[in-house]
Amino acid sequence: MAFLEINGLRKRFGSVEILKGIDVDLERGGFLVLVGPSGCGKSTLLNTIAGLETITEGEIRVDGRTINDLHPSKRDIAMVFQSYALYPNMTVAGNIAFGMEMRGVPAAERQKAIDKVAKVLQIGHLLQRKPSQLSGGQRQRVAMGRALVRDPKLFLFDEPLSNLDAKLRVDMRIEIKRLHATTGTTIVYVTHDQIEAMTLATKIAVMRDGEVQQFGTPAEIYNNPTNLFVADFMGSPAMNLIPATIGGNGNALSVVLQREAREPISLPLADAPTGLSAFYSKPIIFGVRPEALTDPEGAERNASNIATADCHIEVVEPAGSDTFAVTNLGGKAVVARLRADANIQPGTVTPLAFNLTKAVFFDPATENRIL
Amino acid sequence: MSVIATPARQSAGGISARTVNRIVIYGLLALFALFYLMPLFVMLVTSFKTMDEIQNGNMLALPQAPTFEPWLKAWGETCVGLTCAGIKGYFWNSIKMVVPAVLISTLLGALNGYVLTKWRFRGHTLVFGLMLFACFIPFQSVLLPMATILGSLGRFGVTLRNATGFSFGLGNPTVNLVFVHVVYGLGFTTLFFRNYYEAFPTELVKAAQVDGASFFQIFRRIMLPNSMPIFVVTVIYQFTNIWNDFLFASAYAGTGDAMPMTVALNNVVNTSTGVVEYNVNMAAAMIAALPTLLVYVVAGRYFVRGLMAGAVKG
Numbered sequence: 001m002a003f004l005e006i007n008g009l010r011k012r013f014g015s016v017e018i019l020k021g022i023d024v025d026l027e028r029g030g031f032l033v034l035v036g037p038s039g040c041g042k043s044t045l046l047n048t049i050a051g052l053e054t055i056t057e058g059e060i061r062v063d064g065r066t067i068n069d070l071h072p073s074k075r076d077i078a079m080v081f082q083s084y085a086l087y088p089n090m091t092v093a094g095n096i097a098f099g100m101e102m103r104g105v106p107a108a109e110r111q112k113a114i115d116k117v118a119k120v121l122q123i124g125h126l127l128q129r130k131p132s133q134l135s136g137g138q139r140q141r142v143a144m145g146r147a148l149v150r151d152p153k154l155f156l157f158d159e160p161l162s163n164l165d166a167k168l169r170v171d172m173r174i175e176i177k178r179l180h181a182t183t184g185t186t187i188v189y190v191t192h193d194q195i196e197a198m199t200l201a202t203k204i205a206v207m208r209d210g211e212v213q214q215f216g217t218p219a220e221i222y223n224n225p226t227n228l229f230v231a232d233f234m235g236s237p238a239m240n241l242i243p244a245t246i247g248g249n250g251n252a253l254s255v256v257l258q259r260e261a262r263e264p265i266s267l268p269l270a271d272a273p274t275g276l277s278a279f280y281s282k283p284i285i286f287g288v289r290p291e292a293l294t295d296p297e298g299a300e301r302n303a304s305n306i307a308t309a310d311c312h313i314e315v316v317e318p319a320g321s322d323t324f325a326v327t328n329l330g331g332k333a334v335v336a337r338l339r340a341d342a343n344i345q346p347g348t349v350t351p352l353a354f355n356l357t358k359a360v361f362f363d364p365a366t367e368n369r370i371l
Numbered sequence: 372m373s374v375i376a377t378p379a380r381q382s383a384g385g386i387s388a389r390t391v392n393r394i395v396i397y398g399l400l401a402l403f404a405l406f407y408l409m410p411l412f413v414m415l416v417t418s419f420k421t422m423d424e425i426q427n428g429n430m431l432a433l434p435q436a437p438t439f440e441p442w443l444k445a446w447g448e449t450c451v452g453l454t455c456a457g458i459k460g461y462f463w464n465s466i467k468m469v470v471p472a473v474l475i476s477t478l479l480g481a482l483n484g485y486v487l488t489k490w491r492f493r494g495h496t497l498v499f500g501l502m503l504f505a506c507f508i509p510f511q512s513v514l515l516p517m518a519t520i521l522g523s524l525g526r527f528g529v530t531l532r533n534a535t536g537f538s539f540g541l542g543n544p545t546v547n548l549v550f551v552h553v554v555y556g557l558g559f560t561t562l563f564f565r566n567y568y569e570a571f572p573t574e575l576v577k578a579a580q581v582d583g584a585s586f587f588q589i590f591r592r593i594m595l596p597n598s599m600p601i602f603v604v605t606v607i608y609q610f611t612n613i614w615n616d617f618l619f620a621s622a623y624a625g626t627g628d629a630m631p632m633t634v635a636l637n638n639v640v641n642t643s644t645g646v647v648e649y650n651v652n653m654a655a656a657m658i659a660a661l662p663t664l665l666v667y668v669v670a671g672r673y674f675v676r677g678l679m680a681g682a683v684k685g
Contacts, residue, residue, distance in 0.1 A: 052577050073583030085574035089596035098592075099582035146578075 003028040003186055004049075004154060009058035011044060011210075018044050020210040022058070026203055031180055031187045035197040036207035037233070042190045043158055045207070049188060050079050050156050062153055073102070078147035079156040082163065084139045086131035086146075093127040096146050117145045137168050144179070157189040161196065173199060194234045198222065206230045225360065228367040231287050237337075240293065242330040243364070244286040246279045253277065255286050255359075257329045262312070265329070267354055270305040275370045276361055284370065285362040290324065290337035292355035298339045299353035311336075311352045316344055327352070418442060418653040425649050441650035445658060449651050451630075451638045458655050460628070461635035465614060466662075468545050468631055472552035473609045479553065480560020480605060485594050487561070488568040489576045490586070499565060505558030510618050513555070521547045521623060544629035551623060552613045560605050567601035568594070603670045610666045632659050 002025035011019040019041050026032040034042040047053040049060055051072035060067050067075045078099075086095050096117060097110045105113075118124040121141045131139060140160065147155055160176075161169045177200055180187055191197055197204050198218045206213045206221060206229075214226045225231035231239045248254035253272045257265045269276070276284075299306050314333075315326040323338045336352050344350055361370040417425060418441050419434040428435070447457035486492075487499050528541025540546040571594070579589045595602075620631040630638075636659045640652050 047577075050577075050581060052580065071583075072577075072581045077581065079578065079581045081574040081578055083572055083574050085572065085578035087575060087579070087593055087597075089593075098579070098584070102583040102588065146582075 002026055003030070003063055004032070004188070005059070005061040006045075006049070007059045007061075009045070009048065009060065010056045011041075011048060011053065012056045018210050019048070019055075022210075022212055024203075024205050024212060024215055026186060026188070028063075029184045029186055031189065031200055031202045033197040033201035033204050034188065034190045034207060035192065035194055035204060035233075036213075038192060039209075040207040041210040042192075042207050046079075046156055046158055046188060046190045049154070050077055051075050073099075076153040077156055078150040078152040078154075079158065080143045080147050080160045082159040084131075084143040084160075084163075086139060086142055088131055091128050091130060092123065092134070092142050092145075095131065095142060096127075096149050099146070099150055113149050117149045120148065121145050136164050137172065140164065140172055144176075148179075148183075153186065155185050155187045157187065159191055160189075161191070162193070176200065195236060198234070204234075206233060223358070224369075225287075226369050228285060228287075228362050231360065231362070235289060237290050237324065237335050239287050239289050239360075240329075240332070240334045241362070242286045242288070242332055242334060243283060244330055245281060245283050246276060247281065253280070255284075255356075255361075257286065258331065259312075260328055260331075265309040265311075267307040267309065267356060269356060271357075273361065273371050279361075279363070279370065283364055285364050286330075287360040287362060288354060288356075289358060290335045292358040293334070293336040294353055294355075295336075295338050295342050295344065296351055296353045298342065300355055303355045303357050305356040307354045307356055308351050309354065310349050312349050313344060313346055316346045325350075325352075414653045414657060418650055418657055420650050422646065422648065422650060441648070441654040442658070444648075445639070445651045445655035449639055449648070449655065450642050451635045452642065458632065458635050458639060458658065461630055461632050462658065464545065464624075464629055464635075465632035468548045468552075468629075469610060469613050469662075472549045472556070472613050473606055475549070476553045476556035476560050476609055477602065477605045479557055480562075481564045481595065481598060481602070482590065483557070483561040484564025484566075484568045485590050487565045488571065489573060489589075489594075499561070502558050502561045502565075505555075506562060508555075508558075510555075514618070514622055517551055518622065521550070524550075544624035544627065547623050548619060548629075548631065551619050552609075552616070555619075556609050556613070560609065563601055563605045563608070564598070567598065571597070599673065603673050607666055607670055611663050614663050 004024075004026040006022055006024050009019055009022040010017065022045060024032065034045055036042050044053060048055045051067070051070060051074075055068060058068075062075065062077075086092075087098065090098065093114050096114050100110045100113060114127065115124070118127055121144060123138065123141050123145060126134060126138060126142070131142070134142065143160070157176075161172050164172060173196060176189075179185075180200075189196075189200060198221075201218050203216065204218055204221045205215045208229055214221055214230045216224075221230060221234055225234065225239075228241065232241060242257055244258075245256045246253055247256040247266055248268065252268055253276055254266045254268045257267070259265060296308055311327040311329070311334075313325050313327055317324040317326070318340070321340055323340055323342050323344065325336045325338055325342075325344055327334050327336065338344060362368065363370055413430055416432070416434055417430070419437045419439070420428070421434075421436065421438055421440070424435055445457060446459050446462075448455060449457050451458060451461065483502065487495055524547070525542030528538035528543075531541060532538040575593055575597075576589055579593050584592060615633065616631075617633045617637070621634045621637075624630055625634055636655055639655050
């Protein structure tokens with residue numbers, strides 16, 4: 001039995017359904033990231049776990065105990081808010097101790113707990129300051145300290161890094177990851193940033209319009225997206241999703257990509273998914289990540305199915321660590337990821353290697369993956 | 372600074388158009404300030420003059436021999452109606468009435484604002500709309516219904532006293548006035564606090580809920596300590612209004628020992644025995660106006676400071 005179980009959770013505001021039957025679970029010590037565009041219901045889902053929003057239907061269980069109707073303070077959870085929600089009228093120490101004070105923990109014990117958390121987060125020198133005298137990163141630490149001091153069963157993070165500048169965000173991301181590794185706590189984390197989701201999670205739930213689109217490990221989500229939305233949302237730069245048709249003959253299928261003013265490219269598929277034969281000579285969406293589309297020298301040596309085709313390079317973007325080349329296939333701009341020192345010029349025709357073992361195919365009508 | 376730093380650019384004539392503008396603007400401002408301060412000045416100087424000086428001298432002239440006699444007389448000896456014991460008793464009447472009325476209406480307004488923004492219920496906009504409507508009810512239209520209600524409360528108080536030996540303040544004119552001012556002030560105080568709490572971060576309330584704070588603990592520990600600016604605004608507004616109120620005061624406590632300051636002052640001025648003692652009247656009026664001035668001077672500072680803090684924090 002999983003540590004956190006959410007079964008058939010529904011949330012309605014009047015006639016509007018915000019959450020449409022959510023099923024996710026998480027093992028003890030896991031890190032679940034709820035990711036999706038704004039308005040997908042991820043924050044609402046987190047709030048229902050916290051008990052700050054009621055649920056219409058379904059069940060939430062933590063460590064075998066149903067917590068549906070418990071008050072937030074009785075759920076043995078701690079939450080870090082997007083704005084940190086530090087009480088402006090209290091010192092850092094007061095903020096950290098407020099929950100214990102409400103539970104009637106004696107002052108001496110509170111002090112001990114504050115000192116312990118301050119040591120872990122290295123905020124000992126800030127304890128007597130007010131939140132307004134802290135920097136963004138320090139506020140973030142204090143907010144985490146307030147959560148840590150409760151030693152809860154479950155940590156809830158609501159977009160905790162979105163108010164920080166880019167560099168600090170990376171630092172705090174590593175810090176959260178380290179915290180998770182050292183304390184072994186169970187965390188549910190909401191973000192709209194797919195990089196945060198990929199780097200932090202042990203499990204990701206990609207959400208859209210109140211539904212979980214895909215639930216799995218970061219690798220599963222990245223390599224085997226179940227539909228177009230997940231494929232497009234996860235990964236930066238995004239996966240190339242190219243309108244194509246299936247050609248070839250009954251035994252050896254191939255992907256046919258149209259090109260502007262040139263004959264189409266035909267890429268032979270060695271081990272095409274079985275479902276693909278039903279799409280013979282029909283339109284599909286051909287998905288290939290930028291790193292699976294590169295110069296022939298840079299292509300993965302041990303990939304079993306690599307096809308090379310000449311492509312007209314329109315734009316070259318050197319990004320320092322990589323060089324991105326943009327070509328046009330099937331009427332869409334397609335990004336290829338090359339080594340930083342790859343010798344490639346815009347306006348030339350250059351062979352590009354498609355790693356077809358990493359390619360995925362979608363049905364344009366249902367937007368689902370063709371397996 | 373820039374003007375000083377670049378004298379060469381100034382016109383050769385010496386006085387630039389900018390300077391002329393300044394002179395005109397400040398001149399007009401000074402004139403208006405003078406116009407507004409004139410009555411206060413006359414009151415102040417008159418209150419320190421003897422009757423002889425008032426009758427023979429210029430109204431605007433400074434007192435030749437300043438004396439505190441009128442102030443002392445207004446405070447302790449002047450006649451209010453038929454009793455001649457000064458206005459001091461009525462001053463305390465007002466304090467006893469205003470302080471509870473201001474505190475109760477402000478706290479209830481804060482509580483209303485808290486519920487209307489952070490614990491929303493079905494129909495909260497309708498309730499707020501009705502509270503807002505209460506701000507526009509003319510005083511005169513509630514005079515008679517309120518008198519009936521206060522009468523009923525008084526009779527209930529008598530019943531209570533007969534039954535328990537204690538009336539719980541029902542029927543007491545001071546309590547009646549506190550009740551009236553609280554009821555009438557609620558619309559305004561609710562409006563103030565509701566609008567302030569509307570912008571108050573809800574995440575703080577949620578965090579406190581997760582921390583296990585109850586409804587009133589959140590109110591007392593999180594909301595109130597962060598409400599200083601609006602608290603001061605509301606207190607100034609309510610204090611000034613209730614202290615200066617004459618209509619309710621004269622209608623429900625217009626006679627007898629519980630008469631507030633405003634009614635007493637009116638009676639001082641209207642007492643028509645012998646010479647009209649302008650100096651005493653002016654001193655009495657100054658005394659009546661002092662508490663509101665004091666509230667402005669003391670609290671206004673916090674008010675501005677609170678506004679600035681809010682602006683910087685964003």
